[in-house]
Amino acid sequence: MVGGDWFDCVPLSADRTLLVIGDVMGHGVAAAVDMSHYSAMLRAIATESVPPHVLLERMDRLTARLSGERPATCLLAVVDTGLGRATYASAGHLPPALLDRHNRARLLEDVPTGPPLGTGMGGYGSRSYPCAPGDTLLLYTDGLVERRGEDIDCSLRRLAGLRLPRSATIDQVLDELLDQLVASGVDAEDDVALLAARIRSAPGSAGHPLRS
Numbered sequence: 001m002v003g004g005d006w007f008d009c010v011p012l013s014a015d016r017t018l019l020v021i022g023d024v025m026g027h028g029v030a031a032a033v034d035m036s037h038y039s040a041m042l043r044a045i046a047t048e049s050v051p052p053h054v055l056l057e058r059m060d061r062l063t064a065r066l067s068g069e070r071p072a073t074c075l076l077a078v079v080d081t082g083l084g085r086a087t088y089a090s091a092g093h094l095p096p097a098l099l100d101r102h103n104r105a106r107l108l109e110d111v112p113t114g115p116p117l118g119t120g121m122g123g124y125g126s127r128s129y130p131c132a133p134g135d136t137l138l139l140y141t142d143g144l145v146e147r148r149g150e151d152i153d154c155s156l157r158r159l160a161g162l163r164l165p166r167s168a169t170i171d172q173v174l175d176e177l178l179d180q181l182v183a184s185g186v187d188a189e190d191d192v193a194l195l196a197a198r199i200r201s202a203p204g205s206a207g208h209p210l211r212s
Contacts, residue, residue: 004031004072005141005193006039012048015082018055021093021139021195022074025116034070038063038117042074052076052089053124056114060091064120071118075111075139079131081199086137087128092116094142094156099196101134103164103173107156136173136198143190144181170198 004024011017022038024031038059045058055076063069075093079086088096090113098106112125131137145155164176174196182192 003027003191004035004070005143005191006035007139007193007195008039008042009195009197010043010046012046012078015080016048017079017081017197018046018052019077019079019137019139019195019197020074021141021193022072022117023093023141023191023193024072025070027191031070034072037066037069038072038074051126052078052087053112053114053126056089056091056117056124057122060115060117060120060122060124063118069118071116073116077137077139079137079197079199081131084130084132085128086131087126089124089126090114091124094140094145094152097138097140097159098129098131099136099138099164099173101132102166103136103168105138105160105162105164107160131199133199136170136196138177139195140177141191141193143192144177144194146190170196 004026006022008020009017020042024035041059041062046055073092075090075096077086077088088111090111092113092115095107095109095111098108108129111127114124115121145159147155162180164173174194
């Protein structure tokens, strides 16, 4: 974690996992301190029975009561491998992407997006998408895709248009994304956080059914 960007993976049960990506506004030590507050707060309130948009509502209300906390964007995904679905909720964050088992990318642009955390405005929603064994869920901060002077829609189309090796492991996928996007002209001063989680082929196999 660098500056105000953070990610997390919180097991909720044998089949359910909470994935988190967030970006506190600003840079430096102050943003990093606020980032640690958001991360700790989310871990404290995350439970198996609470959908992601309710978690965002609670975080927004709690943060709005505090003085001095910087606003933050945040994207949550509750992955249920037993049901074969992932449920997303966004607080002003860029849309997640889904890589199928051949590593073809698709942006999930219909995830409901509410205001950043800390505004006290609320108004968050959730949306579920199917996820199958071999799929990779991709959550990222804007430092991965944004380029100075470029419209964000162009930046997102670049991500969606990437051609990744069909047989790439999850580590190779991460390397390819960073090499093709960050190393090719993204503003190096911006923080980058990237979280990839691949659904295992058999939920009942040894270990957790989600690899991140």
